[in-house]
Amino acid sequence: MSEIRQDVTTNEWVIIATERAKRPHDFKKEAKALPPEFVEKCPFCPGHEDQTPPEVLAYRKDGRPNGPGWWVRVIPNKFAALVPGEVERSIEDGFFRKMSGVGRHEVLIESPKHNLYFPFIEDHQAEEIMLALRERYLALQQDPHAKVVIIFKNHGAAAGTSLEHPHWQMVATPIVPQSLRRRLAAATRYFDDNGGCVLCDMVQMERAAKKRVVEETPEHLVIHPFASRSPFETWILPKHDQASFGQVSLDEAKALGRILRRTLAKIFAILGNPDYNLVMHTAPFQDEAKGVFHWYLRVIPRVSTMAGFEIGSGIFINTALPEETAPFMREISI
Amino acid sequence: MSEIRQDVTTNEWVIIATERAKRPHDFKKEAKALPPEFVEKCPFCPGHEDQTPPEVLAYRKDGRPNGPGWWVRVIPNKFAALVPGEVERSIEDGFFRKMSGVGRHEVLIESPKHNLYFPFIEDHQAEEIMLALRERYLALQQDPHAKVVIIFKNHGAAAGTSLEHPHWQMVATPIVPQSLRRRLAAATRYFDDNGGCVLCDMVQMERAAKKRVVEETPEHLVIHPFASRSPFETWILPKHDQASFGQVSLDEAKALGRILRRTLAKIFAILGNPDYNLVMHTAPFQDEAKGVFHWYLRVIPRVSTMAGFEIGSGIFINTALPEETAPFMREISI
Secondary structure (H helix, E strand, C coil), X not given: CCEEEECCCCCXXXXXXXXXXXXXXXXCCCCCCCCCCCCCCCCCCCCCHHHCCCCXXXXXXXXXXXXXXXXXXXXXXXXXXXXCCCCCEEEECCCEEEEECECEEEEEECCCCCCCCHHHCCHHHHHHHHHXXXXXXXXXXXXXXXXXXXXXXXXXHHHCCCCCCCXXXXXXXCCCCXXXXXXXXXXXXXXXXXXXXXXXXXXXXXXXXXXXXXXXXXXXXXXCCCCCCCCCCXXXXXXXXXXXXXXXXXXXXXXXXXXXXXXXXXXXXXXXXXXXXXXXXXXXXXXXHHCCXXXXXXXXXXXXXXXXXXXXXXXXXXXXXXXXXXXHHHHCCC | CCEEEECCCCCCEEEECHHHCCCHHHHCCXXXXXXCCCCCCCCCCCCCHHHCCXXXXXXXXXXXXXXXXXXXXXXXXXXXXXXXXXXXXXXXXXXXXXXXXXXXXXXXXXXXXXXXXXHHCXXXXXHHXXXXXXXXXXXXXXXXXXXXXXXXXXXCHHHCCCXXXXXXXEEEECCCCHHHXXXXXXXXXXXXXXXXXXXXXXXXXHHHHCCCEEEECCCEEEECCCCCCCCCCEEEXXXXXXXXXXXXXXXXXXXXXXXXXXXXXXXXXXXXXXXXXXXXXXXXXXXXXXXXXXXXXXXXXXXXXXXXXXXXXXXXXXXXXXXHHHHHHHHCCC
């Protein structure tokens, strides 16, 4: 019989469908071929800097801004979902509530190479990508309208990206998303019920249980969560209790880059260059000081499809057992 | 500049990204080829009734149960996410909450023909599919552990189906999904603030505004909602204020079949046999009598992909304006 499991960070339920469960090795796939290192039509490839809005950050030794020579580059999104401006709120016909699409939307280009996927970069490049994300987080936090920064990466068409060149996105929103409010409420309730942080307790519980642990470093615990929503969903939990990604030290940011590279390398070794999303769940700015929220990074390989049941109920059906996939991934050599 | 719009049924926000918006005719596609009428390997094709669990309902004139001769057939799902049994709840290590996967999971096969898609069926067949769904809803409601029935349809691989033969699914869950609790809470709060039903008010407001109306019948209003999450998302709103699909009369069920057929025919005419999900949002059994919830049917063509931003924030970015797609769809002749 299946199990219905609760995600303690959201109180949402997940069905672990053991009846139709696949074994971990059933997910194994040969690696897809990589694209070329340079693509003439790609606006993120070096030499094409004038095809993007002017950069807001770049790590380069020589050369002028918006020219080649960089190894990490951050630009405003040319097709931004939200742009700087004034917040205007209104209620059409006294019923339809809306506001202007004010905010920031930036793109971080991981490296000049079109085909250098995260598992294959050098550790120092992984570190610098995280340092750049942190630097821009702190800059976006200064925007007077911004309430939170959503940090994510889409890799591959099934993960919703149209641009192949490896990149991250950061969106500063003028509202606090409802789903984040709920995470905060769940963490607050847990704190008040238990006198401690839910993610800190999860780190402790998963370390003790061992069976869902993929890897542990001095700074992070990597797990397949108890209530995984999809096969090989992986969480990178910082051990240091911090509400937001903006609060990490330079060393912690670098450590995150290294463990993320190792984690994605393991996922690539099993799933063969899968499409995937990376998502950081980080606190709204105004809740950073409350001592309740604890940020973390989710890796979501897109090996299953959200269907009508998930859309209608919010309950995901997962056909893999995290207790089986975690040891499998732990033992993969990279 | 984009607009951030609030869905009054959930209080969730949606970004209508006008900067990168496509025009309605940009979505136009040629129809994909249909599969054959009969597929030897399909367990839902007639003559293969012994490849499924025994039927729980079938509309047929002659012939024995679990043989051919039916025109609508309902069976338990062979790979059920939830199955009948006893509810057992536990908390592993005092932290990880779970329960047994108890419930019901049924499949409704729309017709014996493998390639008879909903827009092309006769009205009487569309009516009978709805009558069968209603009949099974009322049967599932008798299950002592069931709290709600999730009714949905997945059409096409991008919508999460592995079986091509047109079918619906019904899952009776032993829990009330959090997302449904939130819909109920939003409706209750609206009722208490405004002294009326939010969906009834939406019907009235959309009829007055006209610009997002696709079609109106005596029983239903078809709209592209103000806070559409994806292009051509279509809601079929029953005008009669009822909490659940199980409360519809036989005539109302038949009318739903007819308007759904017309709606999908329009979507097919524009998007060319797209993959799509149908989802009914219907009240938990124990809230049916409260007079707050109002069920409705959502049609979600899968023309966009959920990416990291949506996963991380719960905020969808929609690149089409419902005020443009609704008139376009209204004027399509079928």
